[in-house]
Amino acid sequence: MRKFSVLNSLQQSQGNHPKNFIVMVAIAASTTLAGCSSVTDSGKEPAYTPEVRQISEARKEAKDISSNLFDAIGLQGRISQPGPGVSQCGDKGPAKFYTIHHPWSLSGVSVEDMKQAMARLKENLPKNDWKIVSYGPDKSPSKSLELIADSTKRKFSVNIRLLDRTQRASSNAPSMIYVDLTSACFQVPEGKTVDEY
Numbered sequence: 001m002r003k004f005s006v007l008n009s010l011q012q013s014q015g016n017h018p019k020n021f022i023v024m025v026a027i028a029a030s031t032t033l034a035g036c037s038s039v040t041d042s043g044k045e046p047a048y049t050p051e052v053r054q055i056s057e058a059r060k061e062a063k064d065i066s067s068n069l070f071d072a073i074g075l076q077g078r079i080s081q082p083g084p085g086v087s088q089c090g091d092k093g094p095a096k097f098y099t100i101h102h103p104w105s106l107s108g109v110s111v112e113d114m115k116q117a118m119a120r121l122k123e124n125l126p127k128n129d130w131k132i133v134s135y136g137p138d139k140s141p142s143k144s145l146e147l148i149a150d151s152t153k154r155k156f157s158v159n160i161r162l163l164d165r166t167q168r169a170s171s172n173a174p175s176m177i178y179v180d181l182t183s184a185c186f187q188v189p190e191g192k193t194v195d196e197y
Contacts (some may be wrong), residue, residue, distance in 0.1 A: 022086040050089070051095060051155065055194070058186055059084045062102045065156055070106070072124055073117045073177060077108035086194065089185040093172055095193045100156075105177035111164050114177050118145050118162050129153045142167075154196040155184035 062084035068113040070079070082104060089097035100186055106114075122135050130149040137143035138161065145162040165173050 002013075009097050050187045052189055053186040054189065055086060055098065055100075055186075058098075058100045058183060059086075061154065062100045062156070062181055062183065065151075065154060065158075066102055066104060066179065068128070069121075069158065069160075069179060069181070072118060072128075073106060073118050073123055075106060075109050075113055075177075077106045078174075080105045084181075086089060093187075095195065096188050097185055098194050099185055102181040103179065104181075105176045105178045107174040111162070111166055112177050114162050114164075114175065115145065117177060118160070121147055121160060125149050130158075133157075155186075157184075 080103075082102075084100050084102040087091075087099045087101045088094050089099050122132060125147075126132060130151050133148040133150055135147045135160075138144070138146040142164065144164065147160045148157070149160075150157045159182075161178045161180075163176050165175045165180055
């Protein structure tokens with residue numbers, strides 16, 4: 001699941017409108033994340049055996065994890081509303097294999113409070129089956145604070161970034177904590193297809 005850190009390749013886009021950033025992240029998630037880049041040369045299935053999960057169950061788990069992350073952040077503000085979506089698992093087996101992708105954000109609170117929330121996440125996520133992969137400034141020009149963590153138990157990874165836009169006179173976008181939750185590659189039960197969901 002370490003390959004989730006390829007989200008770093010999108011960090012140059014953090015100065016753009018958040019919707020553009022979300023679209024770019026979704027494209028990357030559908031092609032390279034969650035172990036789904038490990039596919040056989042046959043062009044049919046991943047080189048490992050993804051866990052069988054109903055899409056409805058995987059979506060529910062993503063909602064539950066996001067809810068737990070929100071509680072761990074511990075701030076009350078404006079929350080974006082998009083729910084978990086289904087993405088392609090790389091470019092192989094689209095009828096059978098899938099990933100769950102759930103981007104959301106929290107804004108409307110002070111940057112100082114958000115910095116404290118990021119510190120709480122770093123301290124508390126390892127107590128809840130998350131492994132911190134990296135924590136610190138990202139590679140964007142603004143050096144946004146970023147936390148990347150994996151949960152091998154749940155088979156999800158999360159990229160959490162503090163986007164501080166208070167120093168940008170020309171930007172109307174609010175500062176926010178941006179959360180990008182992505183699952184490993186799953187497969188639908190025998191006899192089912194991704195399109196049926």
